Amino acid sequence: MIRIAELACGAEYSGIQREIERAAETVGAKLVYPEVDLDDIINVEKKFGISVSSGDLNLAMARATRIVENPDLADAVIVMTCFRCAEAAIIRSEIRKYIHQNSKVPVLSYSFTERTTAETLLTRVEALVTTVKYRSLLAREKQTGITAGIDSGSTTTKSVIMRDNQVIGTGWVPTTDVIKSAEDAYNAALKASDLKADDIQAIGTTGYGRFLIGKHFNAKLTQEEITVNSKGAVFLANAQKGPATVIDIGGMDNKAIAVQDGIPGGFTMGGICAGASGRFLELTARRLGVDISELGKLALKGNYQNVAMNSYCIVFGTQSLVNSLSMGCKPEDVAMAACHSVAEQVYEQQLQEVDVKEPVVMVGGTSLVEGLPKAMEQLLGIKVIVPPYAQYIGAVGAALLVSGLLEA
């Protein structure tokens, strides 16, 4: 059983401890609490570099130092503190960095409210467990045989067929009925690759609908999108060795993943509001009267500084959009402002939680909206890579990883 060390402040008093336990149980993990001496807490500043006025945070830091000194205490770490607590936000981030820099134990950090449920945590905890449990599978660099990947996303369903390390067919449909959409995408990929279902040796599924379609297709691998997407991203970007950062802005949420040698080390998954997702870009395209596939090219001609826009909330973002157009702003400036706004929020909310290391790989359908990687480049000040098949990243990752199970 995978042991996840819980370093938390406020989880019990927020009434969500049972939810954290439920998420861990669902993925076959158990929570552990490394023991510390009173002296470890009182003298935490000597080892960790700081002590704060809240006792539970000092306890969390003391536990972190214990894990670094003895990594056998836990297989993974989850650092959780209350949302909106400044003191805890600083310490949460520092604990994550401390463990990441001083050990190989994977870390997840998360800020919760009393509304946080096991379901909210499930994908994150599942990814954490996967990085431990399937480390050898995640280290796989080549696809072999004939395999398929299906990514049942919140907005679109994607499928690829791979043979001998090459993508030979793709299928893409909007997600409506989850199973029907998966069948359509899969059949489209089969048709494009000139193969039949019987030719496929194994199927891997990922995305929000992974469990449902995994069962339907009798998939050999059903895996959350954080590990699968990061694998697909570094595979397609040819960045499987060394560090990399994967940014995936999806239709409903976004993910930032720090990868080392193809294996996720730390990650965040966010989506406070659709304003920081592909939904806002779709809405912008509709309001501007252009197809979403044209929005990026339009944005590249514009200057975001000519438009005041903040899509922190999709409702206020839409107001900014309408206001700017009614004030006579140019559509290209509005398009770029929308891209910049989404990128800025991912930068502020997600990328502050992972160690951004080059190459930065941007994936998912939104990465094809050219203005978005451009805006991210402007914010990060470094080149952003959009690999081929960027929108099929989850399906490619699933097809690649499931091929590793063919030999098992």
Add this chain to the structure above:
Amino acid sequence: MAKVIIYPTTSLILADLVDRMGHKALVAPEAVRDRVTNPEIKSPPLNITPEEPKKGLKYAAVDVPSGIRGRMALIGPLIEEADAGIILDDPGVLTGCAGCNRTNELVRLLIKTKGIPVLDLKYPRDDTEARGFVARIKAFLEGLK
């Protein structure tokens, strides 16, 4: 017998002194015990559910972190019940705390602004101060009806 809220609300030293003087110490562990021993709630070990942070809205606004509101759901009613208060202004970690210093600050504020007799104390650093510490608490508690 008076009900005396103590700060830190987990201080065994203060609770013991209050009880010895024939008053009732209002302490957080009692509020926790009520939940721990309540078989109706299925959220062990403390049996605190997401309802507690909502109850805590009585003491802190919705933009205050949930952990503070959850703690206040336990400690707030104790403050309401109190006839008097004893506050240790500079408790060390060994004296006890709520785990969260923002909660500690709010608890001190609510005790001080309740309009009840409050004794403010410094933590004793030597034997002489300790004797003075106990004597002041004794005098304060004897003055309560």
